Amino acid sequence: MAWIVPLVPLVGAAAVVMSRRRPHVAATVAVTAAATAAGAGWWAAATAATGTWRWGEGLRLELAVTGLAQVMVVLVPAVAVPVLAYAASAMRDDPGLVRLLALLQVFVAGMLQLVAAADLLTVLIAWEIVGACSWGLISHQWRDPTRPTAALHAFLTTRAADLGLLAAAAVALATTGSMRYDTLGELRGWPVHAVSVGILLAALAKSAQVPFSPWLFSAMAGPTSVSALLHSATMVAAGAYLLARTVPELGAAGWLPGAVVGFGLLSAVAGGLVATAQTDLKRALAASTTAQYGLMFVAVGSGSVAAAGAHLVTHAIFKSLLFLGAGIALHAAGSGYLGALRLGRALPFAAATFWVGALALAALPPLGAAWSKEEILSATVHRGAWVGAGVLLASLLSALYAGRLAVLAYGPGEPVAGERPTWPERAAVGALAATSVLLGVLWIPALGERVEALTGGDLAAGAAWELPVSLALIGAAAVAVRTLARRGHLLDLALGQRLTAFVAGWFGLSTLARVAVVDPVLALSRVLARFDDRVADAGVRAAARITEALSRSLSSWGERTFDGTVLGAARTLKAVAAGSWRFDDGPVDGFVRGTAAGTVLLASGSRRFDEGGVDGTVEGLARVTGVAGRRARQLQTGLSHHYYVIVAAGLVVAVAVIAFGR
C-alpha cells in the first residue's frame, strides 16, 4: 500500500498534463496533488506502511516507511507545495509552465519512492528517475542552447557516479541473493567493500560533495523553483539520505564511516569558502548546499543518523525559502549579481523572510536549524578533535556567508522599481519562514526522544562548551560582515580578484574534470571512429582485393572447363524460361521467380561460382559480381541466382561430407 505515496504525485502529473489548456487550473491541481501526497505520506508514516511489487523471478521492489523515511515522506511533498505555488505564479507567462509543473510532480514522485525504498534496486530506480527529471527540469528553457548543455553536465556527472549504486545493487544481489538494506550486514569480503564504494560514490555525486560539486552550478541553468526543490528535499538530499540508511548496516567496511566524514568535512569547508567568495546569489546558495550536506555526511559518518536527519529537515525548509527569496530578487532586479541587489527597502516582506532563512543558515538559536547543527557538533566531537575543529570552521564559514548574502541581497539599499512578488509567492516564502521559526521547538529537550524515534537514530550527549563557542563564532562572523560592509568590501572581500574567482569557481574542479576526463574521452572517441572507418575495415578490404585477383585467374580457368558442359544445358532451359522473364520488372520479382527457375540459375551461375571465389570476402567479389551481373542481365537483374547457386553448391558439399564422412 505504500506505493500510494509516490503514485499520488504521479497521478497529479497526469492530471496537470490533462488540464494543460488552462494553466491556472493546472497550477491548482499541482499544488493540491502535492498536498495530498503529503497527507498520504503522513498516513504511510503513521501506519508504517510497506509495499511490494513483483519484478521477476527472485526480484521484487520493496517499500517500507520506517526510520528516517517516516519524516521524508512528509517533508518531500510538503516542501513541494510552496515551491509549486511559487513556480505557478512566477512562471505564469511561460508557455512551458504545464510541462514544468508536471515534471516537478514526477520529480517528487521519484523522490518519494527513493525515500520509501527498502532495497537497493528500488532506490536505484527512483535515483535514476530523479536524475532524469533533473535533466528535464534544468533544460526547461531549451530554446537557449546553453541550458541543455548545463543540464547534460549535471546529468552526466551524477549518472556516472550512479553506476556505483547500480554496481552495489548488482554485487549485493549476486553475492547474498538479496538487495534489502537490512541484509547488507551479511556481506563479507570484497563484496562489502565494492558495495560500500559504490554507494559512497553515488551519494557523493548526488549530494554534490567534493569532487563532484560543480554540477550544482550547472543546475542553476534551471528555473529558480527547480533549484528550490532540487537543493532542499529532492535530488541533493538523496545522497545524505541513502548514507543515513545504509552506512549503519555496512559495519563490515570499517573504513566507510571515516571516508564519509572525510568527504563531508572537505565539502563543508570547501563549499563554505566557495559560498563566501561567490558574487552570484544563486551560486552562493548552491555552494552552501554542498557545505550543509557536507555537515550531514559528517554526522552520518560519526554515527548520528538522528542529527543528520534533523538537519536534513531544517535545511530543506530554510534552503527552499532562500531559493524562493533569490527568485523574487532575480525577478525584481533582473540579475543575481550580488553587487546590484540590496532589496531590503524595496521588498520588505521578502526581505524579512529571506533574513529568517539566512539566520537559520547561520545556525542562530533559537531557530531549529541551530539545534540540528549543534547536534551534529555534539556527535562529531567524540570522533576526534580535528573533526570537531573542522565542523566549527564550517560553522564559522556558514555564519559568514549567510550574513554576507543577507546583507548583499536583502540588506538596506535604494528601492528599485522591479517586479513585486504576487500573493502566492509571498504566501510561499511566508509559510516556509514561519515553519523555519516554528522548528525552534526542537530546542525543547523533551522532544529529543521523538526526534530519535522519527529518524531511527541516536542523539549524542553534547558538551557544555559547544553552544557558547558556536555563539561566539556567529558573533565573530557578524562582526566580520559588518566590518567588511562598512569598508565596502563585502562583495570582493578585499582579496585579490584572481583568488576569489578561483575559489568561487570551485577551485578549478570543473576545468580539471574537463581536462582530465571529458576531453580525453572525446578525443579517444574521435580516434576510435577514424580507426573504425579506416583500419577495422581494412582487413576486409584487403581480403576482398586478394579474392578479386584470385577470382580473375580462376575465372579464366573456369570458362575453359565448366562452360562447355554447363552453358549448353543452360541455353536450352533459358529458351524455355524466356517467356516468364518478359514482365520481370524488378529484382524482387526476379528473385521470387528465380526460385522457380532454379535449374537455369544453377546452370548459368556455376560459371560465376568460381569466378566469384568460393569464399565470400567483400568488395572484390562485389566488383567481380558487377561484371558477371552485366553478363547475366539478359536473364535477370540482382544477385539471387548467384546466391542460390552457392547455396546449392553448399548443399552438395554438405551431402558429400555426410556421404563420405561416415
Add this chain to the structure above:
Amino acid sequence: MLSAAIFVPVLAAVLLLVWPRLDERGARRVALLGTAVPLALMIVAWLRFDGDGGFELVESMSWIPSIGVSYRVGVDGLSLPLAAMSALLFLVAVAYPADLRGRPRQYFAAFLFLEGTSLGLFLALDLFLFYVFFDLGLVGMYFLIAVWGHGDSRRSALKFFIYTWAGSLAILLGIIGLALSADPVTFDMAELIRQQPLGADGLRAVLVFLAFGVGLAVKIPTVPFHTWLPPAHVDAPAPASAILAGVLLKMGTYGVVRIMLSMMPATFERFALPIGILAVVSIVYGALVALAQTDLKRMIAYSSINHMGYVILGVSAAAAAGAGDIDSRTLALSGATLEMVAHGLITGALFLITGSVFARGDTYEIDHFGGLASRAPLMTSAILVGSFASLGLPGLAGFVAEFQIFVGTFAVEPVLAAFGLLGIVITAAFFLRMVQRAFFGALPERWARWPDLGRSEGVGLAALLALVIVIGVAPSWVLDVIDAGTSVIVGP
C-alpha cells in the same frame, strides 16, 4: 498455428507479386493484413504458452529423413518473446511511411517474405531449417536496402549480403559438424540439446564452436566483425533499418543462445571469459565510436553494437561456471534475452524516427538540425523516450535487461562488469547530446515548416514505446515467460 505465422506472410508476398494490377493502397492493405495475422497468432501462442520447460506448440513433418532433417517448429521461453517482438515490429515497420519508389508491391512483398523467414528462424526446431531461414532472410533484406535505400545503397547492400553470407557459410560448416557428431545423425534441436554430442574438449568441438562463433559474430555483429553494419543502416530505408536492427541482429544472438550455449555448454564454459572480454570491448568500443558520430543513423547503428555487447556479456556470464550459482546465471541469461526484445523495440522505434527525420530534412547530419522541439513536440517526445530507454533509464525496458545482465556478470567476473558499466555513461552522453543538438536550441529558418509526426508514424511509435514503458514498469509477465526457457538452458 506457428506454421501459419511463418507462411501467411510468405503467401501474402507471393500474392502481391502475382497480382500486377494491385495499386499502392491495395498492396499496403494486403501487407498490413499479412503482418497482422502473424502478430495475432503470436499473441494466441503467448496465451497458450504454459512455460513448463521444453518446447511447446510443436508442429513437425518429415522432410529428408535419410539425414535426419525434418520440418519442425515450436516455441520456448527464449523464442516466443523474440518471435512476438518481431511480429509486432514487422507490422509497425510495414505500416510506417516510406519512399516506395513506385514499386509498392515489390516493397511490401520483400517485407512479407522477410517476416516469414525471420519468424521461421526463431520458431525452427531443426538446425537445417534454421539455416535455410537464416540465409533466405538475407535475400529479403538485400533487396530492401539495394532497391529502396538511398546514398550508396547498392554497395552497402552488397557488403551486408556478402559479409553476413560468408558468416553463414561458417555456420553451415558448424551445423554439419554438429549434426554429424550426433548418433544417429540428426538436425533436430531438441535432440541435439539432449545429446550434447560434442564434449568440452577435442579439436572437433573447438572447431565447430569457432565456426558458429565467427559466423554468428558477423551477424550480431560484435567488434571486429561489425564494419558491414553502419553503411547498411545508413543507406537502408528506415523501416528496413528498424527490422535489420530489431530482428536480424537478434538472429545472431539467438543463435548464440540456442545453438552455442544450449548444444555446446561445456565448450562455451571454456571460452566464457574471452567471449565476455569481446563483449565488453564491443560495449565500450561501440559506445565510444557512437560518441564521435555526427550522423544520426550511424550513431544509432553503433549504439546497436554496444547493446549487442550487453547481450553477449549476459550470455557469457550465464555460460561461465564457478562463482555464479544457478540463480544469477538464470538472471544473466534472462536479462540477455530481454535485452534482445528491448533493443528490438527501442532501436526499432529510434530507426523509424530517423526515417521521419530524413523524410523531412533529407539528411542525417545532427548539426544540420536544431530546435525541432518547437515544431514537433510528438517527435521530440518519441525520440526522448527512445533515447532514455536506450541509455538504460529505469522504468523503461532496457534497464530491466541490463540490470539483470550486470547482476549475473558481477557474480562471475566483477572486473569485466565494472568495465562494461563505462558503456552506460557514454551511451547517455551521445544520446542526450544528439537530442539537444537536433531538437533543442534555436530553430533554423529552413525548418520553420517542419511537420510533426503524422498519424501512421505516431500510432506505430506509440505502440512500440508504450510496450517499452510497460515492460520497464512491470516486467514480470515477460520475464516469467523468458525464465521458463532460460532456467532450462542454464539448469543442470
